[in-house]
Amino acid sequence: MNFLALIGRVVLGFLGHIGRLTIFAGTAVSHCVRPPLYPRLIVRQMIDIGYYSLPVVGLTAIFSGMVLALQSYTGFARFSAESAVANVVVLSMTRELGPVLAGLMVAGRIGASMAAEIGTMRVTEQIDALTTLSTNPFKYLVVPRLLAGLLMLPLLVLVADIIGVFGGYLVGVYKLGFNPGVYINSTVDFLEPLDVISGLVKAAVFGFLIALMGCYNGYYSKGGAQGVGAATTNAVVSASILILTSNYIITELFFAT
């Protein structure tokens, strides 16, 4: 009996979580399209998410591109398909690694800081204080982060794509001895707009999810420092899992025939 009760409690807790998250997301999105918006805060969040994530995302991208070129070269050399290296690098970067790696890095950097900041505001009554000052906490805290995530992640991923391809070029030309012109040609020749666009759509979804999980977990955190710590962990873990899951779903939507 006790065991059944335990299962029931876990399932009910999980469903409650899903329900709260759905209502939270719905409320947040509905506030995104109703004035007043706070342009000043949106810009600050965009700088935080976009500009300050550039070094991390850039480093991730360049080494991913480099290792991709190296790995695929040694692999393809076994059946004399070395010329496909440039294609593999550009397709992997734009379709998968750019959005996913940038998403995961930003989830760790931004998702965590959102959850910690909003969570601290919750436990120190700052969110209640917002309400008493005629300011809707959703509009003031959640909407700028959601919009900034949604807009900045695609831009970050575009930069990551370019840097990643450049990393592949560096290894291809200076280590593996490809002719620079040939490498660039085969990079561009087989690339289709949909490859890049699907990656950017993924990035927008990931950006939204990262901000949503950061805000949601922070908003409902309770119990002081420990609660804020738990909220931060949950924000990063749940955002990462959602990124990987939705990545598959979006890929399926775009490319499954």
Place this chain on the structure above:
Amino acid sequence: MAAAPKIHLKDVRKAFGDKQVLNGIDLDIAPAESVVVIGGSGTGKSVLIKCILGILTADSGVIEVDGRDVTHIPAGSRDPAINRKFGMLFQSAALFDSLPVWENVAFGLIQGERMSRKEAKHKAIETLAKVGLAPSVGDLSPAELSGGMQKRVGLARAIAGDPEIVFFDEPTTGLDPIMADVINDLIIACVKDKGITALSITHDMHSARKIGDRIAMIHEGRLIWVGNAKDIDRAGNPYVEQFVNGRAEGPIKMQLRR
């Protein structure tokens, strides 16, 4: 009471899960009156204020502000005119640590009333002066202030929007006796003397006597005694007597494990 009450509470109830925190609160607060609610920790004092403000929603009962029923409306859905009547000083001051002091004070003016930043800063400096803080404090960040100064900034933020009703959540808790008395004097100067209605919660009896016209004692979710502040020592209620004199022995039993 001749005048219509500013705040009217009738049979207000609120439960969290199985725990009935407010168990039928009846209280009328007249315009310009200062009521202090006293009671032990965890007896529902903060919940009462949050229900009136709309941060929490009461389960049942009636909460009226200036005759308008706001019981079941959360703050975000209320008429902005009602929200603007309120000011609140939080126990921990709850200053926004991402903003300098002056923007904290001016926050309600800039965000709520859409005042220009320049004008709002001017008003913020003026309000800071009312609570005895120099204009230079305005450019500091809240983390650089002492507890007493944070409370004063919190008070300035609460009164900056010229509210009609101000709530004080344990205004003197955590301060030394002298700073506590400074805060009491400021509350009297900024609130009572301006005809603002005030509802405070505290367990500091010195503060309660000083800032309250009337005192209400809350115990197990009910108001067990309401009377004039000067009658608190002649309450004839063993619960009030125990609380006022701070005795461990009496009808109020602390939940202690022995």
